[in-house]
Structure formats: C-alpha cells, structure tokens
Amino acid sequence: MNAIEIHDMAKSFNGSPVLDEINFKVRKGEIFGYLGPNGSGKTTTMRIMLGLLKPTSGKALIFGEEPDDSNSDLRSRIGVLLENNGLYERLSAYQNLLYYARLYGVPESDRVEKIERLLEFAGLSGRRNKKVGRFSTGMKRKLGLARAMINDPEILFLDEPTSGLDPESRMIVRDLILRLSEDEGMTVFLNTHDLAEVEKVCSNAAILESGRIRACDTIVGLRRSHDKPVLEITLVDTGCAERTLNLLTSQDHAYDCERDDRMVTVALNGESPSTVLGMLVTNGIAVEEVKNATKSLEAVYLDIMKRGREHE
Amino acid sequence: MNKIFIVAEKEMNGIIRTRNMLVGIFFALWFSVMTAPVIKTVEGSLVFDQFNNLLFYFVLMLGIFMAYLFSGNVFFNEKREGIIETLLCTPLSLRQIWAGKVLGVTIPAYLIALLAAALITLIANIFSASILLPSPAILLHIVLVVPGFTAAAVGLLGFGHLLLGMRENQILNISIFVVIFFALSLANNVIGGGYAVSWAMVGGMLIVAVLLLALISYLTRYLSKERIATTIA
Numbered sequence: 246m247n248a249i250e251i252h253d254m255a256k257s258f259n260g261s262p263v264l265d266e267i268n269f270k271v272r273k274g275e276i277f278g279y280l281g282p283n284g285s286g287k288t289t290t291m292r293i294m295l296g297l298l299k300p301t302s303g304k305a306l307i308f309g310e311e312p313d314d315s316n317s318d319l320r321s322r323i324g325v326l327l328e329n330n331g332l333y334e335r336l337s338a339y340q341n342l343l344y345y346a347r348l349y350g351v352p353e354s355d356r357v358e359k360i361e362r363l364l365e366f367a368g369l370s371g372r373r374n375k376k377v378g379r380f381s382t383g384m385k386r387k388l389g390l391a392r393a394m395i396n397d398p399e400i401l402f403l404d405e406p407t408s409g410l411d412p413e414s415r416m417i418v419r420d421l422i423l424r425l426s427e428d429e430g431m432t433v434f435l436n437t438h439d440l441a442e443v444e445k446v447c448s449n450a451a452i453l454e455s456g457r458i459r460a461c462d463t464i465v466g467l468r469r470s471h472d473k474p475v476l477e478i479t480l481v482d483t484g485c486a487e488r489t490l491n492l493l494t495s496q497d498h499a500y501d502c503e504r505d506d507r508m509v510t511v512a513l514n515g516e517s518p519s520t521v522l523g524m525l526v527t528n529g530i531a532v533e534e535v536k537n538a539t540k541s542l543e544a545v546y547l548d549i550m551k552r553g554r555e556h557e
Numbered sequence: 558m559n560k561i562f563i564v565a566e567k568e569m570n571g572i573i574r575t576r577n578m579l580v581g582i583f584f585a586l587w588f589s590v591m592t593a594p595v596i597k598t599v600e601g602s603l604v605f606d607q608f609n610n611l612l613f614y615f616v617l618m619l620g621i622f623m624a625y626l627f628s629g630n631v632f633f634n635e636k637r638e639g640i641i642e643t644l645l646c647t648p649l650s651l652r653q654i655w656a657g658k659v660l661g662v663t664i665p666a667y668l669i670a671l672l673a674a675a676l677i678t679l680i681a682n683i684f685s686a687s688i689l690l691p692s693p694a695i696l697l698h699i700v701l702v703v704p705g706f707t708a709a710a711v712g713l714l715g716f717g718h719l720l721l722g723m724r725e726n727q728i729l730n731i732s733i734f735v736v737i738f739f740a741l742s743l744a745n746n747v748i749g750g751g752y753a754v755s756w757a758m759v760g761g762m763l764i765v766a767v768l769l770l771a772l773i774s775y776l777t778r779y780l781s782k783e784r785i786a787t788t789i790a
Contacts, residue, residue: 258787292786295646296645296646296782297642297645297646297782297783297785297786298782298783298786298787299783314650314651314781314782315650317648317649317650318648320646320647320648321648323646325643325646327639327642327643327646328639329638329639329640329642329643330643331639331640331642331643331644332640333571333640335571335574335575336571344563344567345647347560347563348560348563348564348644348647348648348649349647349648350560350648
C-alpha cells in the first residue's frame, strides 16, 4: 500500500480554482518533494492531506484512508510540521513536547525517555527548560521537527522546514530529515520551493505550477524527461565565447546559454550535438572539448515554470 | 486522562502563569473596593437586599469579563499564531479541543469571580453594623448560575474566535468590551433598584444559562477545520 494516494483532486475557494487534477502517489519510506512557487497550491494540497481542508472533487488517501475529523486513529499515525512550529512560546522545550506527548497518548512510562531522545535528536538537550520564546528561529524549527515526531509517526508532513534558517541550521534540518528516512524508514512529504533541498534529500518529486502538477517523477527522471541535450563546450580561446553564444542563439540552436570564462553551457533546441559542433567549427571557432551535461533540477524547474506561463 | 482535561489543564496553567491572572485579581479587588462600601449608605433591612444585589450583579459580570479577558489569550492568540492548525492535526477532534479550552478558561475565570464574591462579602461586613452573608438564592446563583454564564460566555467567544477571521475578531473584541463597559456603568441602576433577588430570578437565570450552553454546544456543529484553516491570519 502507498503511504499517500491523491486521485483527481481539485480544490476551489469561492469558485476560484486553486488546485486542479492533482494525481500522485508516495510510497512508504520515500522522501517526496512537492515543489512549486509561492501561491502554487502546495500548502493547500498539504492541508487537504491533513484533513484541514476538504477537496472540492477527487480524494486524498493516507494509508488508504480519508483524513476526516472522525479519523483520529489516522491522525495519531501522522506527524506534522507546518509553517508555524506549533509551539507555545511561554512553555519550555520540555513542556511543549510533554503536552503533545499527552495529546497523542504516548504512554506515561515512555514519555520522559522519548522527550529526552527527541531533545537530543534536535540538539536541544541543554535548553530543555528554557522557554521557547527565547529560542532562535532555527532552534524553534528543530524543536518543531522533534515535536512532529513525538508520536513516532509513520509519515511526516513538512511544510517549508528550512524556510528562514541560516545555512548551517538548514543543513542540520536536512540531515535530520535524511536520518528519519534512512534510520526509521519514515515516509516524508516535503513541501518546499528550495530546489537544493529537494535535490539533496528527496528520491521523488512533483512540480506544481498554478495549481496543476506539471511533472512528477524521480529526481533523475525529472532531469531526464525535461532534458533536451545540454552541452558543456570548452573553447580554445576565451575571446570566442561571446561569438559562440551569439551563433548558437541567433540560429535558434540553443537556449539557456551560460558562459563561464572559456566554457559555454547550452541546452540544445532539438539539434544533435554533432550538428552544433560542426556549425561552430565551420564558423572558425576552435573547440577544445565537448561534454554532455545533466541539466540541474533548478534548470528543469525553471523550464517548467516558463512553459507553464507560456501555456497560460 | 481524558484529552479534554489535558487541554483544559494546559490552558489553565497558561492563564495562571500570564499577567492576565494578575489583571483578573486586580479587577476583583478593584470592583470589590469600589462597590462594597455602598453598603454604608443603606439603612435597616435594605442593607441585606443591597448586599445580595451587589453579589448577584458583580460576581456574574466579573465572571463574564474574565471569560472575555482569558478567551482572547487562549482562542484568539492561538489562531493568530497558527498553532491551532497543528492542534487540529492531533488525534483530538475539533469539539474536544473547543471543550478543553472552554473548561480551561472557565475555571480560572470562575475562581476570580469567587474571589470577588469573597472580597465583596468581607468589605461589606467592614462597612456594615450587622453580619452580612449571602442569601441561599445568591449562594445558588454563585455556585451554579455564575459558572454556567461564564462557561457560556467562554464557549460563545471561543466559537466566535474560531469561526471568524482576524479582522472580524478584532471588531468582535472591541464590541464586547464596549458592551461589558456599558453593562458595568449600569451597575448603580441594577443594584439600587429597590428589589430583592428572589429564587425565581435565580432559577430563571439558571435556565437561561443552561439554554445558552445548549445553544453554544449546538452551534459548534457549524465549526469546521476548513473554516478555521481558511480564516487564520
């Protein structure tokens, strides 16, 4: 059974469509990235999966069940870290975790040990009795993640978990997420617009744009499916780089051209690499080396966004 | 422990730890000091009626005022900060969360009202030649009607805070404050109206409190997670 199944899901607010024809599946133990720009419908999708919103049509199934208000058993198997950390600023880190442990019905005999373990996991053992209001954004986020795991969830929903964090805290949170999947076999649904994050931690991803899924595949598959050949051309002479770019773009052979000293990186527009190479040589440009390059997820994402806008 | 009590315990501890509790105690003291000395202006048997009227009106008003003061902290702030969304994802149902919060606010609000009752009794006795004790009808009023109305006020305010958007909530808060202020300014007319609180009056109030609680409990059926999630700031 899949951890998440979304079937033909749509959502409108006051007649305005926010999500349309959303379909995807997340296997157990997978870290799934849900990518999209602000306002694309990522949080709405997550809220539907959490039972906070009802879909206008279609359905969201978590472990084969619909997440409605009556399904408290299902909610006890889910961990959630939303944009807000769900923490009470006047309570200490320990008190926050204790409150949620009680709400989730964690047995009294296990509570203390579990809370200590999670504080250790988040690197906050030394601050267990400090009020959360005095924590930095990064510490709150890490504690929020620990809070989301208080019930040993089988699936963890994370909404922009590294948003607003400094690079070091970002790395720590990413490592924590990876450890959850690798060590605990936890399914993680990651809502984000941070492409680097998805590339580093996710095995699969969907790209959402204007309420529609434009692509959904493994990270490698996403790169390939939206990949027109990308060439890294190393020139003999730096002075030819500008001319090379002009030649390639003026004849519509390439798009997304980048230049870095003697190296020109181009995404080809249907031409074969040999044709492009031949054209450069014919025009008197000395080429030292040509390599096939893989398009980055960022390039794929931007390409999808661009096509989406053109489509509109 | 029932999960409603876990929520109630947390909210109660939260209120006791904030300065709202101190504000509540201050108001209990202030109302008592400002109102109870009126006893010395009354003569003869009227002093008992005046004393009971004081308790009847101010203890109830203070309970409702504290409900207003504490509800904002518990319902409104939690919604404004978005914590309510995380809470709605826990195994608790929406009604359990609402009921836990109502209970957690009602208890400290009622305790402040009881404090006011004790202070009014104490101060009135200082200014009276005879010993003043609440009549049995007033005791029933304090024991049943005041907590009933306080719980109804908390329930209704909590319902409003969860149902409405942030802007509407601010308007609601200001409107309620104006109504409470107006009601308190009418105190002299109500207390000195030349009547005695009767069993019938207290019984009537008790029925109203029960009906209000039933109505509010029914109204919570119209609360939904979707409504709350879409009205968060």
